[in-house]
Amino acid sequence: MRVLGIDPGLTRCGLGVVEGSIGRPLTLVDVSVVRTSAELAVPDRLVTIEKGIDARLDEYQPDAVAIERIFARSDVSTIMGTAQAAGIAMVCAARRGLPVALHTPSEVKAAVSGSGRADKAQVGLMVSRLLRLDSVPKPADSADALALAICHIWRGGAQARIDAAAARVATAGRSRP
């Protein structure tokens, strides 16, 4: 399966596309970062992020989208923009009918490094090893996006299919007379 991992952020939004399946080698398809200037108004920054995500979805046609789950207890000064970027990412995927999975930072760290408390450097190093890259992807947002995609391939794919099926059943149930 091919997964677009998104590390949401208003200033830097990491986007990583990885292809693979459980027990098979992983392949890096694309990695990039959408940057928006703090001089622009937030609505315009969010539109730039939307365009960036839509462009990757158009170009790489992933089977699923994995987004970092944001917690309200995170840094208050950036949490609103991060939450909004994550919301835009969800809408971009859901509009196309793509399954969306949210993974927590500890789930992602545990999936790629074996420890939910790994630091940024360890995550970057493991991502570069798993994808057989010559160097650690920079900035950290791009490495995190790739880690999200890898995490999803390894642990989230099955769960996303279960959730999607449950949602379809729930919707079908409600639309009956």
Next chain:
Amino acid sequence: MRVLGIDPGLTRCGLGVVEGSIGRPLTLVDVSVVRTSAELAVPDRLVTIEKGIDARLDEYQPDAVAIERIFARSDVSTIMGTAQAAGIAMVCAARRGLPVALHTPSEVKAAVSGSGRADKAQVGLMVSRLLRLDSVPKPADSADALALAICHIWRGGAQARIDAAAARVATAGRSRP
């Protein structure tokens, strides 16, 4: 000017369209609430909200959009969904090049009732008086959306034009060689 006021929320998103200008009577154009079921996945709920907002923008062609400014210190259990709904609202407006203004709850209360600490009932009552309605719009989200639109007509219009002009100048400055 015609303004779409949006009281963002994942469960209920209030949408109110008001027409008027400073010193002239205000007119209710439309008021509605987009509701999404908690049984649906968040990405699908956000898409429903996006469709609802886009439909009002298409139908009523407002000159500006006024959205409640969300603070990270609000209720933690609903803040993420509210922030995301607000982000979608911003994108819907900015995509069309419409000016977006964020007004705080106290600014809105002060604009319609004269006091930044007015309660929901007072805001609803003042909205119904200002728009010459027979009853207070229900639920509160719809009254709040109308109050946002009124607030914007009275205090935000000038500011939005200044911000938009500043953003245009900033963008033009950066795009020069």
